[in-house]
Amino acid sequence: MSTGGDSGGAFETDGGAHVQIGTVSGGSQAFGAHGKAESTNYTVVTAEPGYAQLLTAVRTLRTELGQQQEHTAESEALGAELAVVEGEIARTGRSGHGPLTRLRARLEAYGPAAATAASVTAVTQAITQLLQR
Numbered sequence: 001m002s003t004g005g006d007s008g009g010a011f012e013t014d015g016g017a018h019v020q021i022g023t024v025s026g027g028s029q030a031f032g033a034h035g036k037a038e039s040t041n042y043t044v045v046t047a048e049p050g051y052a053q054l055l056t057a058v059r060t061l062r063t064e065l066g067q068q069q070e071h072t073a074e075s076e077a078l079g080a081e082l083a084v085v086e087g088e089i090a091r092t093g094r095s096g097h098g099p100l101t102r103l104r105a106r107l108e109a110y111g112p113a114a115a116t117a118a119s120v121t122a123v124t125q126a127i128t129q130l131l132q133r
Helices: 051-067 073-092 097-109 117-131
Strands: none
Touching (some): 051 073, 073 097
16 A cells, blocks of 8 residues: 655555655666666867867868878877867867967978878868967
8 A cells, every 4th residue: 555645755655665756867876786876977068160170170180190101200299289289179169379370380391191181281271260360
């Protein structure tokens, strides 16, 4: 036999346990002898206009650099500058003038292979547009 009524959601039952939860938000719950609760939170940062285009171009170029057969000190340094700008945009939605200027200078000094020339141009153009704001 169960009774509910106006008892604030508490129930008496015939021998078994009964739990009633109205609403839960923001958290993890686990029930039972072997229950395990895990919670993962994500913060989504939306890149500002222009920075989303740059982020896509930077990621494309980083992928192409990683696929090259020969890795030089010059390509490693370029990869490091690309990672800095990618990280800033991913965390904050934009990148400062300093990292953008350093990356543009690194791109200008980089002698791109035919396979990366289009990506180098795309990143350089996106940076130039952002720095002219």
